[in-house]
Amino acid sequence: xxxxxxxxxxxxFDALHRIGALARxxxxxxxxxxxxxxxxxxxxxxxxxxxxxxxxxALDQGATQIATGLMVMFSVFAISMAGNxxxxxxxxxxxxxxxxxxxxxxxxxxxxxxxxxGVMIAQQVILxxxxxxxxxxxxPPSPALVLLAIVIWAFTLLSLGAALxxxxxxxxxLSVITDVGALTLSSLGGALVPLSIMPGWAQTAAHxxxxxxxxxxMQAAVRGDVAGILPSAAVLLALxxxxxxxAARRLARGWSRGGLL
Amino acid sequence: MLVAxxxxxxxxxxxxxxxxxxxxxxxxxxxxxxxxGAGKTTFVEIVSHLTRPDSGQVTIDGRTPSAARxxxxxxxxxxxxYPSITVREHLELYGRLAGLRRAALREAIEELSVVLRLTxxxxxxxxxxxxGQQRRTQAASALVHRPRLLLLDEPTAGADLETxxxxxxxxxxxxxxxxxxxxxxHYLPELTELRATIAVxxxxxxxxxxxxxxxxxxxxxxxxxxxxxEEEIAVSTSDPAAALIDLLxxxxxxxxxxxxxxxxxxxxxxxxxxxxxx
Numbered sequence: 001x002x003x004x005x006x007x008x009x010x011x012x013f014d015a016l017h018r019i020g021a022l023a024r025x026x027x028x029x030x031x032x033x034x035x036x037x038x039x040x041x042x043x044x045x046x047x048x049x050x051x052x053x054x055x056x057x058a059l060d061q062g063a064t065q066i067a068t069g070l071m072v073m074f075s076v077f078a079i080s081m082a083g084n085x086x087x088x089x090x091x092x093x094x095x096x097x098x099x100x101x102x103x104x105x106x107x108x109x110x111x112x113x114x115x116x117x118g119v120m121i122a123q124q125v126i127l128x129x130x131x132x133x134x135x136x137x138x139x140p141p142s143p144a145l146v147l148l149a150i151v152i153w154a155f156t157l158l159s160l161g162a163a164l165x166x167x168x169x170x171x172x173x174l175s176v177i178t179d180v181g182a183l184t185l186s187s188l189g190g191a192l193v194p195l196s197i198m199p200g201w202a203q204t205a206a207h208x209x210x211x212x213x214x215x216x217x218m219q220a221a222v223r224g225d226v227a228g229i230l231p232s233a234a235v236l237l238a239l240x241x242x243x244x245x246x247a248a249r250r251l252a253r254g255w256s257r258g259g260l261l
Numbered sequence: 262m263l264v265a266x267x268x269x270x271x272x273x274x275x276x277x278x279x280x281x282x283x284x285x286x287x288x289x290x291x292x293x294x295x296x297x298g299a300g301k302t303t304f305v306e307i308v309s310h311l312t313r314p315d316s317g318q319v320t321i322d323g324r325t326p327s328a329a330r331x332x333x334x335x336x337x338x339x340x341x342x343y344p345s346i347t348v349r350e351h352l353e354l355y356g357r358l359a360g361l362r363r364a365a366l367r368e369a370i371e372e373l374s375v376v377l378r379l380t381x382x383x384x385x386x387x388x389x390x391x392x393g394q395q396r397r398t399q400a401a402s403a404l405v406h407r408p409r410l411l412l413l414d415e416p417t418a419g420a421d422l423e424t425x426x427x428x429x430x431x432x433x434x435x436x437x438x439x440x441x442x443x444x445x446x447h448y449l450p451e452l453t454e455l456r457a458t459i460a461v462x463x464x465x466x467x468x469x470x471x472x473x474x475x476x477x478x479x480x481x482x483x484x485x486x487x488x489x490x491e492e493e494i495a496v497s498t499s500d501p502a503a504a505l506i507d508l509l510x511x512x513x514x515x516x517x518x519x520x521x522x523x524x525x526x527x528x529x530x531x532x533x534x535x536x537x538x539x
Contacts, residue, residue, distance in 0.1 A: 014360065021357035025343075025350070032345040093341040097402075100309045101358040102331035254311060 022111020067131030082161025105252035141224035162247035268317035279465035292452035295462035334408030344388030359406030
């Protein structure tokens with residue numbers, strides 16, 4: 001006799017149950033392969049410490065520049081975590097197996113990205129706290145505002161990583177794009193050198209880099225400047241929503257013969 | 262249970278399905294045969310809602326594949342497992358996605374681990390398993406929620422004898438409980454053991470469908486008699502027993518061996534290949 005496999009519950013509880021199962025599953029995968037997570041936290045910590053004397057002597061807000069700048073730069077590197085996590089589903093050929101389940105595409109995406117979102121937020125929180133404790137970053141007057149900025153930036157990065165994962169053909173390709181892209185976008189955005197002392201063309205080009213808006217938003221949040229974070233937050237949210245919608249649409253079709261490739 | 266009517270699916274210039282029609286009743290095992298490229302995998306993808314047909318219709322228990330998701334268990338041809346996740350965690354994931362909870366989930370996992378001989382490796386990561394163990398894990402994760410329709414696409418490809426037997430046992434068990442099963446394979450004796458009805462696909466459509474006995478009835482078997490001087494006499498016949506009696510009556514010399522072979526699915530498959538090629 002066949003069992004009735006799923007007692008019919010209100011849809012929202014079923015959906016939460018499935019998303020929870022997927023998030024737990026993806027968290028286990030992440031925790032069993034923590035190399036990237038550790039390196040994207042440890043590397044900026046080391047660099048902040050080494051570069052602090054130089055920045056403090058050279059710039060008025062040197063500690064803020066190096067702490068927020070490297071936080072933004074290494075959070076952009078973390079795009080590759082999101083990309084790899086999604087691309088691995090293709091390598092392992094597991095995405096289609098999930099698509100056959102009761103979970104619709106949006107649940108699969110939420111369950112897949114939730115742990116990554118948590119990792120990205122944790123990375124940035126750790127770096128900000130480290131900046132305050134070890135680098136001399138002024139303690140933000142409004143931690144909630146900093147957290148909001150971190151959440152917005154993590155969402156944008158996650159969406160960009162997911163969109164990228166649906167476009168590239170291999171992990172190698174993803175790695176090249178994220179490494180070169182992270183360095184270029186964050187440097188151009190003023191993560192390493194303040195925009196004010198960069199050449200004119202770079203100051204103009206910076207407005208095309210998400211890193212610029214992230215740094216602007218993050219520094220405003222550290223100052224406790226609510227009005228200051230709004231323009232950059234709006235740009236990043238719009239970018240995140242567009243990239244997220246693109247990724248969701250592509251991933252809903254899967255990687256089978258009629259799908260992405 | 263499953264009714265697919267006149268499915269057409271093109272990939273560029275290639276017509277993967279070209280009027281594919283097949284129905285499977287509850288409790289029935291249909292052995293879907295065909296060369297590579299005959300359309301078997303595309304059919305499985307359409308029924309499991311991974312891709313949509315260009316035209317034609319599929320219903321599962323009267324519902325569309327989209328609405329019936331979760332009632333279908335799919336074990337694809339290729340291995341699709343998470344290397345760093347254990348066998349138990351795989352079954353928990355797919356069970357939970359299908360709506361199983363706590364005791365029901367534990368019972369389903371326990372039962373499958375015994376039936377598919379996974380008990381010893383439940384806490385081992387999939388990436389560390391042998392090919393056969395991975396096959397069984399994959400099948401278990403397709404079966405854990407007791408789907409009403411099972412789509413098994415070459416589930417024993419490259420599998421060892423233990424895996425093959427375990428797989429056949431569980432398929433028979435589930436069909437006995439009322440599940441409809443579509444079983445694609447290149448190992449034809451498996452279908453005889455499963456007592457499957459047969460559908461043969463070619464060039465994107467089902468060209469023959471029926472019970473195994475019916476399909477084999479008109480095919481010739483073979484009688485082969487070896488004489489004492491090692492001379493062999495072979496007769497192709499639709500009635501091997503009668504042919505043997507007749508042959509032994511006519512041969513006036515000592516016989517060292519007799520081989521009677523009834524028509525098999527291999528013969529059916531070969532004969533269809535010749536018929537349709539010509």
